[in-house]
Amino acid sequence: MDGKKLLSFFQTCLHSFMKVWQNAFLCLFFSCLSLSYAQEIGPVWYFGNNAGLDFNSGVPVVLTNGALVSDEGCATLTDANGQIMFYTNGNTVWNKDHVVMDNGTGLFGNVSSAQGVVIVQRPGSNTIFYVFTVDTQPVDAGYKGLRYSEVDMTLDSGLGAVTSNKNIFIATAIGEMLTIVRHSNGTDRWVAAVGYPDNKIYATLITAAGVNTTPVVSDGGPALSNYGWMGAMKVSPDGTKLAHSHLFSGVQLSDFDPATGLADNYITLTTDSMYGVEFSPSGKLLYTSSYTSSTINQYNLEAADIAASAINISPGNQIHDGGGLQLATDGKIYFCRYNLLDALDVINSPDVLGITCNYQINALYLGGKTINSGLPAATQVQKMTAVIMADKFCLSDATEFSLSSVVDANSVTWNFGDGNFSNEVNPTHVYASIGTYTVSASFTIGGVPQTLFKTIEILEMPTATQPPDMTACGDENGQAVFDLSTQRTTILGPLQLVDFSVGFYTSLEDAKAGVNFITEQYTNTSNPQTIYARVSPDAGICHAITSFILNVVRKPVLIMPDAFAFCQNSSVTITAPAGFSAYVWSTGATSQSIVVSKAGSYTITVYQVSGGITCEAVKTITVTEAAKPEITYIEINDWTDNKNSIVVTVSGSGNYEYSINGINYQTSPVFNGLLPGKYTVYVNDINNCGTDKQEVVVLMYPRFFTPNGDGKNEVWTIKAAFFEPNMKIHIFDRYGKLIYSFNGSEPGWNGEYNGHRLPSTDYWFLVERSDGREHKGHFSMIR
Incomplete structure (x- = not known):
């Protein structure tokens, strides 16, 4: 309701009550809180660093005359004239x-x-008001808790004064959030607060007798973490829900009984760090703002799973942390982004589900004044009044109308502003043309006739032309990548892309809400799959939706080897699997098989026609010419008992396998863990293009021998020396004197020199192999 209509309403009430004192019905405007039971919004805001707004005209007018400076909490009281x-x-x-x-x-x-301060009028009094305050950081020494002070407006020639009833204690260990709830009797009030760290709801009752300093305490949610005392609390328009947000402790939503002051049945909507919270005018949606970013989430309170209904309605790339959320008299929710900004963001249609609620950044400039985190909040009117609620403003939609409060309006006369009327309490109306209409609702409260007005704009509904279904070739899982952007021109039809956008969604619900859009390069998740396209104007909330189906035809599966080989002066036949509609080779051949006699890469493309679409599979095959292997060198690493190895080097261009017994082959040319002895190395081309072989001897020597006549270890020689009969072995004493020499075919040394037995000691040896290699070492003779 704008300021002039609000004034008209109160003037009618005052006339009916014989012109009682002008301030009998007051608008109380509270910092960072939302009010309950019939909810009115305060027409004047003072907040931040000398910032101010006046909504009396129906649109916000910037005020710069305020004296108030506050990082967060603030409250303003206005009279019936705003x-x-x-x-x-x-x-x-x-x-x-x-x-x-x-x-x-x-x-x-x-x-x-x-949310550190609210103002409550004492029921039955036109002059006494209570200012409730709560200190910050309940963990600090000197914390002052929840208190109230009394203001008497008869003092100081009607300018008011704070009386001696000042800073009266109510409770300690209270977080930084306060809100006011109307009692179910319509007269008394509750001031609700949140305990820290127990997260209890403390409801303080205010009656005609004053403030009851013993709060009603009930459970509001899980215990709060550090800094969880910071946040906000709001009450739903009907007074039955409390929502409170906390830094690092998420958001809780509870049922609230305005008759008893008790909260119960809490649920946690998120555990993320949150600051602001606000209900939509109808109470069907809830908004929360993140403390660590400028993200705003919208929750559908009519959803089966409220927590899962969260939608991020804010644009990205914002660099400021989030602050408070507050509903204003113009039906919009305002949002401040921390820190010291000179403009407010706005949610223009907060009762609209999804991104079409129309979030706008920097929508309201504050005339050079700045704000930190806290916004002023809803105002409570001492008379229960109503405002017109409307939803669905697109041409051809049935626009829905209702009254927002608990007014007992069994008889309402609606004028839709186009010459049509209705006597239904909650009517719907379809407008014949676009345009701006002034809607009125006439009813009676307490015998006093009332008429409310609301201006709405009916917007043109865009059209969405249904495009043809899309078919693509996919993998064995029935998935394919579709370029959805190719559907855009058909969907828009006569509409211009510069004025409208097309978004794609996997469900009708997401398309209607404008959330969870998919990328235009999209891989289907089922086959077939229905895709929904939403056409939206770049400016406006109306949209149209159409759909089409994605079909995937499985691509042919081409299973054949990656490589073939042929021997020198030969060829190889390559055959593709049977059963395809057509074959095309990179050679130009269209047969199932080709004969290749030249090394290189060859490509085979097979085609399969199915469901009216031709799908293909492509495979590249490598063909090599194999040459007979030739062993060019064998590296021998011996002179150990069982850790000897050989490494085979081969010339040739084939693919080879290796063996040291002609039976067991391997792809590696390295053989490890060999015992001393003679081995025949085989190298075989795997395409049967030839084999080469070569013998090698792996040697070792005994560390000692015992020529003592027992018939064991009587002679010292090189192990496997007999495989190299031309090998020369020389034995020396410790002084380098040659003791004995023998070749690989001889038995070895018996421990004597010129027929005399030598003593037990260490002896040295030199091996001269037939290929010129030498090896030296020493051993022991033990008698």
């Missing part, structure tokens, strides 16, 4: 002349307390 009475940041109270109120300093709130 004129300010006083405002506060929780430490100081200013009167309507922007001068500090008598006794208006030293309140125990804190400018850094997120």
Whole structure:
């Protein structure tokens, strides 16, 4: 409701009540909180660093005359005409002349307390108000807790003053969030707070007798982590839900009983670090803002799984952390991004599900003033009033109308602004043409006739032309990559791409909400699969949806070897598998087989026609010419008992396999762990293009011998020496004297020199092999 219509409503009420004192019905405007039971929004905001907004005209007008400075919490009181009475940041109270109120300093709130101050009118009084404050950081020494101070507007010639009832204690260990809930009797009030770290809900009752300083305590959620005292709390428009957000402790949503002040049945929506929270005007949607980014999530409170319904409605690439969220009189939700920015973001249609709620960055410039984290919040009106709620504003849609509060309106007369009327309580209406319409709802509250007005705009509905289905060749899993962008021109039809966009979705629900869009280079997840296309104007909320089907035809599977080989002066026949519609070789041949006599790469493409589409498979085959192997060198690493090895070097261009017994072959030319002895090395071409072989001898010597006449180890010689009969072995004593020489075919040395037995000691040897290699070592003779 805009300011003029709000004033008209109150003037009618005042006339019906015989012109009682002008301030009998007041708008209370509270910092960072949302009100319940019939909810009105305060028309004047003072917040941040001397920032201000006036919504009395129906649109926000920037104010720069405020004296208030606050990082977060603040509250403003206005009268029935939308004129300010006083405002506060929780430490100081200013009167309507922007001068500090008598006794208006030293309140125990804190400018850094997120939702640290609210104002409540004492029921039955037109002059007494209570300023509730909560300090910041309940873990700090000197923390002052939840308190209230009394303001009497009859003092100081009607400018008001804080009385001696100042900073009255209520509770300690309370977080930085306060909100006001209307009692179910329609008169009394609850001030709800959140305990830290127990996350209990503390509900303080305010009646005509004053403030009951013994709160009603109930469970609000799991225990809070460090810094969980920071955040916000809001109440749904019907007063039955409490939502509270916390740094590093997520968001909880609870049922609330406005008759008893008890909360129960809490659920945790997220465990991410959150700061702001706000209900949509209808109470069907909830918004939360992240503390560590500028992300805003929207929750559908009518969803079966509320937590899973979260939709990120904010654009990316924002560099500031998130701050408070607040619903205003114009039906929009405003959002401040920390820190010291000079403009507010806005959610233009907060009752619209999905990204079409129309989030706008830097939508409202503050006239050079700045804001940190905290926004002012909803205002509570002492009379239960209503506002017109409307949804669906696209031509050909049935626009839905209702009243937002608990007004007992059994008889409502609706004027849709186009010459059509309805007496239904919650009517729908289809407009015949686009344009701006002023809708009115006339009803009676307490015997007083009321008429509410709301201006709506009916927007043109775009068209979405259904494109043909898409068919593609896919893999054995029935998946393929589709270029959805090729459908865009058909879908738009006569619409211009510069004015409209096309988004693609896997479900109708996502398409309607405009969430979870898919990329235009899309791989299907089922076969067949229906894709939904949403046509949206670049400016506006109306959209049209069409659909088409993705079909995948399985590509032919071409299973054949990657490589072939042929022997020198020969050829090889390459045959592709049977059963395909056509064959095309890189040679130009179209037969199933080709004969190849030249090394190189050859490509075979097979085609299969199915379902009206031709799919293909391609394979590249390598053909090599194999040559007979020739052993050019064998490296022998011997003179150990069982760790000897040989490495075979081969010339030739074939693929070879190796063996040292002619039976067991391997692809490696290296043989390890060999015992001393004679081996025949075989190298075989795997395409049967020839074999080469060569003998090698692996040698070793005994470390000692025992020529003592027992018939064991009587002679020392080189192991496997007999395989090299031309080998020369020389024995020396420790002084280098030649003792004995023999060749590979002889038995060895018996431990004597010129017929005399030599003593037990170490002896040295020199081996001269037939290929010129030499080896030296020593051994022991033991008698």
